[in-house]
Amino acid sequence: METRRDIFQAIADPTRRAIIALIALQAMTPNAIAEHFDSTRQAVSKHLRVLSECELIAQKQQGREIYYSLNVNKMKEIDGWLEQFRAIWETQFNQLDEVLQTMKSRKK
Amino acid sequence: METRRDIFQAIADPTRRAIIALIALQAMTPNAIAEHFDSTRQAVSKHLRVLSECELIAQKQQGREIYYSLNVNKMKEIDGWLEQFRAIWETQFNQLDEVLQTMKSRKK
DNA sequence: TAATTACGCAACCATATAGTTGCTTTTTTT
DNA sequence: AAAAAAAGCAACTATATGGTTGCGTAATTA
Numbered sequence: 001m002e003t004r005r006d007i008f009q010a011i012a013d014p015t016r017r018a019i020i021a022l023i024a025l026q027a028m029t030p031n032a033i034a035e036h037f038d039s040t041r042q043a044v045s046k047h048l049r050v051l052s053e054c055e056l057i058a059q060k061q062q063g064r065e066i067y068y069s070l071n072v073n074k075m076k077e078i079d080g081w082l083e084q085f086r087a088i089w090e091t092q093f094n095q096l097d098e099v100l101q102t103m104k105s106r107k108k
Numbered sequence: 109m110e111t112r113r114d115i116f117q118a119i120a121d122p123t124r125r126a127i128i129a130l131i132a133l134q135a136m137t138p139n140a141i142a143e144h145f146d147s148t149r150q151a152v153s154k155h156l157r158v159l160s161e162c163e164l165i166a167q168k169q170q171g172r173e174i175y176y177s178l179n180v181n182k183m184k185e186i187d188g189w190l191e192q193f194r195a196i197w198e199t200q201f202n203q204l205d206e207v208l209q210t211m212k213s214r215k216k
Numbered sequence: 217t218a219a220t221t222a223c224g225c226a227a228c229c230a231t232a233t234a235g236t237t238g239c240t241t242t243t244t245t246t
Numbered sequence: 247a248a249a250a251a252a253a254g255c256a257a258c259t260a261t262a263t264g265g266t267t268g269c270g271t272a273a274t275t276a
Contacts, residue, residue: 012120013234017189024196030253043235045254050233064243064252072197075190081125082187088132089180121264138223151265153224158263172222172273 010054016047027069115185118162124155135177
C-alpha cells in the first residue's frame with residue numbers, strides 16, 4: 001500500500017468533488033469554501049492541500065487571502081483515462097456472452 | 109467520514125483501475141486476473157467486490173468459474189460528472205485573473 | 217469417490233485518511 | 247500600536263482501506 005496522491009484518489013472524496021465544482025465557477029478563499037460545508041476550515045484546508053499536491057487546483061495570494069482556482073487542464077487527464085473505454089461503450093453489445101461463446105468453441 | 113462505496117472511490121485505487129482496463133477487453137475469472145498482479149487472489153477478490161458493489165462490473169457463473177466483465181454503462185457516470193467541466197475547458201482563458209479583476213472592481 | 221480447483225468469507229493487521237483542536241505568522245482594520 | 251482576520255502547520259484520534267492467512271463450499275477431474 002504505497003501512499004498515493006493522484007487525481008483519481010483526489011476526486012474519490014465527495015467533499016473534494018464538491019470543492020472542485022465550487023471553485024470551477026469562480027476562485028475562492030479557504031474560508032469562503034468552508035462556509036459551504038459542515039466541517040471546519042482546517043478540514044477544508046487539508047482537502048485543498050490534497051488537490052494542490054496533484055495540481056488539480058492552483059492558488060494565488062491576494063494580500064492575506066489566498067484564492068484557489070481549478071486547473072481545468074488537469075481535469076482532462078480523467079477524460080484521457082476514460083478515452084480507452086469510449087470506443088467500447090459506443091459499440092456496446094453483450095460482451096460477456098460473446099466472450100464466453102468464444103471460449104466454449106475454443107475448448108472443442 | 110461515512111462509508112462510501114461509489115464509482116469515484118472505486119477507481120481511486122490503481123489496482124482496481126488496472127482490473128477495469130483488463131476486463132474491459134474480455135471477461136475474466138478472479139484467478140486469471142490475479143495472475144496479472146503481485147498480490148494474492150484474495151486481495152484481487154476484495155477489489156472485485158468493491159467494483160461489484162458499485163456495479164462497475166458484472167459477474168456470470170460458468171460452472172465453478174466466475175467471469176467478471178466491465179459494466180461500461182456505469183463508466184459513463186464518470187463521463188457525466190466530467191461533463192460540467194467540459195464547457196469550462198473548452199473556453200479556457202485565465203479564469204483566476206478574470207475573477208480577481210472582477211472582485212477588485214467591486215470593492216471600489 | 218477421493219483429490220483438486222475455483223472462489224467466497226471471516227478474522228486479523230498495518231497504514232492511510234478525514235476529521236478535530238490548538239498554535240503561529242502575516243496582513244488588515246481600528 | 248493593538249485587535250482582528252486569514253490561513254498554514256502540528257499533534258492527535260477514530261475509522262477506512264488494502265493486504266494477509268486460514269477455512270468452508272461447490273464444481274471438476276482422476
